[in-house]
Amino acid sequence: MQETYEKVWHQQGCVDPCDCPVFILRKLTGKDGNEITDAMVDISSGQFRYRPGVARQEKVKRALVDWRNVVDGGSQAIPCNDSNKEKLPFNIQLWLEDIVNKDNGFEVSEGERKNS
Numbered sequence: 001m002q003e004t005y006e007k008v009w010h011q012q013g014c015v016d017p018c019d020c021p022v023f024i025l026r027k028l029t030g031k032d033g034n035e036i037t038d039a040m041v042d043i044s045s046g047q048f049r050y051r052p053g054v055a056r057q058e059k060v061k062r063a064l065v066d067w068r069n070v071v072d073g074g075s076q077a078i079p080c081n082d083s084n085k086e087k088l089p090f091n092i093q094l095w096l097e098d099i100v101n102k103d104n105g106f107e108v109s110e111g112e113r114k115n116s
Contacts (some may be wrong), residue, residue, distance in 0.1 A: 002026045003015055007099055009092060023096060024066040028104045032062045059100040060085055060093055 004026045028036070038041040041048060066080045066085040078084050088096075101107045 001027075007096075019069055020089070021070045021092075022068040023064055024068075025063045025099065025103070026065050026097075028059075028063055028100070033104060033106070036062070048082065056093055056097045057086065059106075060088070060096050063100045064096060 004024050005026060007023050009021040009023065010017070011020060017054050024052075025053055036055055036058045040051055042051055058071060061082055064080070070075075070078045070080070072078055
């Protein structure tokens, strides 16, 4: 089992930090990273198409392993599964993608790669 870590979404109206949504993430494997990179582009039509939404969805799906305090409008807990991950609000998906990018080297520049 891979090591996990938690990130708290400090949403408006969340008075007690213990009640804020908590997202449990894992570092991606090399295989995950390669498959995400492959999914980001489509050359099947003979043209190069960058697909950032597909990449974001794959990053969240693969890195997000569980959550706490994620509830529906009636305060019922929502289970963490691939279908519900896709239903997360766009701003939360962007936030999670940013974390995954930083923690897994998706945003490492060529200079940083050479100097590390």
